[in-house]
Amino acid sequence: MELLNKRYKLGRVLGQGAMGRVHLAQDVTTNQQVAIKECFAQNNDELIERIKREYELMKSMDHPGVVKAIDFLHFDNKYFIVMEFIEGITLHELIQRGRRTVKFVKQLEIAIKICEAVYFLNKNGIIHRDLKPQNIILDANYNPKILDLGIAKLENVDHSITQTGNIIGTPTYMSPEQIDGKSATNSDVFSTAVILYQFFSWAKQSPFHGHGAISSMTNVVEKKLPPINLKLAYKNYEVRLGKTFAKSMRKDHEKRSKTVENMLTAFKDTLKAIKRKEIINKVITTVGSTLVTGLFILLWVLRGSFMVDNDSPLPNTHFEDGNTFFSQQKYSEAITEYRKAINLGEKSGEIFYNIGLCYSSLEKYQKSIKYYTEALRYWRGEVWENPYSASGHFQRARAYVLTKQFEKALKDLNKTLEILHKMKAFGDLGSANQVKKTAKEIDEELAAAYFLRGVLHYENQKNTATIQDLKKAITLNPSLKKQASEILEKARANLKK
Template sequence: MKLLNKRYKIQKVFGQGGMGRVYLAEDIQTQEMVAVKECIVHGKDPEQTIRRIQREYFFLTKLEHPNLVKALDIFCWRNNYYLVMECIAGITLSQFIREKPNSIDFTKQLEIAKQLCSVVAAINQQGVIHRDLKPSNIILQGDNLTPRLLDLGIAKSINRELATITNMESIVGTPSYMSPEQIDHRLKVEKNTDVFCLGVVLYQFFSWLPQSPFYAGSAIATLDKIVHLELPPLFSDTSDIQYLRVSGMISLALRKSCEDRLDSADTMLEMLRGSAEIDGEQTKDEPVVAKNYMGVIVALIVFVISFGLYHYFYQVYPTVQHNKLYEAQYKKAIIYEEQKDFAKAIEEYTKLLEMKSSSHVYKKIGDCYLESRNYARAIENWQSALSLETNLAMKEDLEIATEVAFFVIYKDSQKTSYNDIQKARKLFDQAIDYGTQKKYGESLALLQEVVSLYPKAIDTYYAKAQLHYRLRQYKQAIISIKNFIQLKPQDDRNAYGLQGLCYFSLARYTQALSYYNKAIEANPDRAENYNNRGYLYATLGQYEKALVDCHKAIYIDSAQQQFHNSLAFIYNNLGFYERATQEVEISLKINPNNAIAYLHKAVSNYQLGKRNKALEYFQRAAKSMSHSELQKRYKVHKNSKLNDSNERMWRFFPRSEVDGYSEKNFER
């Protein structure tokens, strides 16, 4: 058996964590079983990663909370860090909910919930945001079902969208419990981010749902529900104040905006304690109340109950009924939209706005007007949505849709003379010449003149999209593609592939995959589409799918260098370095000056221990591209065999001073 740090004898692998494996091991010094968490150090700033790992150990030892797993040791072995923690026997909360629903009463649930709020509050008080609270991170220990939080989560790598679509387990897990601000990494993650995540866990626990209440079957639908769906109150069909207090607390924890949400897990705990006290229970340590105070106590109890009933019937109950009506109204509108009865759908969505202003509903109304070809009203509603929307990715999509609708109105309103058309044609030819000479800025300026003269010049928009893409102006490229499709919808099969490339470059992998799939469906004989989708799969660590697609691309057209480069990238990530080298040799026969091919060859040779050769090939690649550009082009997924040595490899490769890059050598 493998022995780590001359002390921990590995028994088996528990599972795969965010930064490496988690092992069950025997401590040969104490003869006790422990959990050893592997923390592979990689990324742009390894020193920062190491500090985060050390900080996790520091807090685990400092906190000593009864509901937090204890840290026992930390060590570095073969350039990787390991956290040693106590081994907890029990059942995860996610398993308990699925396998033993309704097996404990509300009072026991309340006890567990208070302990969870207590441990999260203790973590937050140390300035740590957990970020990854979920039922599978909580173990219920012993007959008393004491909850234990497995780790702090601060050493996890957070690449949100990649984690979202890598596999279905990830979708059911972490993203289903994310806060709205975690979905868009450009928004600040506040301390009460954990309040939202814990609120989701408690909502699922008290309602005995087998999955997160936001789970919707697919990644994009799940994230959409987190951002837009207001969950109905937990206990709406009861007048029991104790249940209503818990329901109200969770509703406040699940507010979408950090400013509107409960400020801390401490506040959640206090509200739960207040709920328990309503039951009239006394703790053993409480003194017996003197008889002469009993009248006052009874009066206070009557007042509290009266106030609670008033609060329920005049505040909570109307809110519950309002949410039920809202949900029913929303479902009604969706049905009309799916039936393509857009007039009825708009009517029902408008009723929703009378109940509550929502960017999502404005967007839906705009979409219906678009389908009805009422572009002005579509723009009007999308702009209303923009004024309310806080998610930056969704704002970007609304801006793109608005630009395209403006274009449709503009092109239909313009009258073009014969002379304008002739002039536009000459400018278009001149722009294409500039593009051939790689004068992309000049070419783009001329194409804009063409559009001004003749808004219906179809091919101009596709040419503009290609130039924007080369200039890395991906949002503008998407707008130009959509304008092209508006003018020539029957010829959108190539446009799908270019849209996929743009979304891939924006790291919006869900949309990229969707457009690659459409491109392949529309044009199954186009090799480039398979290669692009294969490279996306490789970026996500789904190497089997990647191999199938890239081999298909080569089967269709074996003379394209980038297809062999893609295969070399996949084989390097799988650890088949000799096979990767073979693909590079084929690639270099097609073009002996390709920087990316030399980069793949450098990586293969480094992993095979041929350091001098690796250095030679890397220096050839670095003649055209800088060290940072080359590294950016070699994103390594956590499933990759390169993970263990990736950071050391990039430290080995020397820095180059090349500022730009050669476009012809930039193909992957």
């Protein structure tokens, strides 16, 4: 087969549109696969100018989120742009596959990289003007790259092919000012927000999609979108993301976010919050069930030693039913049974603590805080302070962290460590009726408390305190080393800056 420019061996067609077709090709000099865009210029000086400018822009852009041009060919009245080849799918294709394709965390990572690429283009004076899911390709690891700078515009540079009055872009994703034949420095902000709103909604079409181009453009100018609707597990992040999208999709470009930086920050903060939550949950799982359900198990087996006397068997029955539901992870049903026991007069720190655990498991942390607080109120009056109140303080600290009440969390963790250290020093603080904890169990609880406090110090950018607490946690429980290593590495790096 004849080589293009004696270098490129053309293969299958990857795609085709009104302005050209893209071939997969082999660069015989480097033995690398490339993509070659064959442009349909048809002796049109305006189109030829656009093709040349697209190559120059792609050639000058050096960013991992923007496809880079390699070569430009012109012969036999044909024009070709040689680009790096990305093996993957477009964002459009990913969205069509549906909600279960990637997790919310991966969506955030993709959105962050898209915003970083758009920010890079805009910062370098380039307005893409045709951002859409079809123009974003994802590699095998879901790293996005922006394609097609064919109608991109350099800020403050007047080109005959981009003069005011021409509608340029894709109707369902273009900004309102583009419909008027104009473009603003933040036109790409609007388009990016529309793309990501669709992506997080898993909608098959743009939220402004109409029955035709005129209908779609009318929607862009007039339609107000409802707040973003996320999966139940991520409802807590809807308000922040909703406000961010609203600012980025304001119809008046002068009132719209000036850059995609507002979205970028929101996505990064959301991702950071989710990962912080994952770290906290992971450490609790890693150290075993002692701190999360250890008290629950003890109360289930030995509740006769703890519960208040009551002539009626009904409270006990409801408590046991609640325990059964808890063990089956039917937390709402467990709460119902525990409340029945309370209504029948059975009130104690233990039952309130168990309700707190149920609400924590349902990720209703504000409610869990209320019940942990009630449990601690009951325990506080006991001799030497009930040793299991350490678990109450720890669980409330965890809930405080997950609701970003960091100062309160720190106080509870300090109290947890104080009680546990007393227990370790005196062998046990329990009465004769209570089960004594082994040294290993106390060390595991201390390790969990130090680890969580270390994570909290890291979030507060107290790197030295982070390192100290995580080291203590690892010493007490070496199994935490793997999880602590990433945070330790980051904390040490921060100290060197």
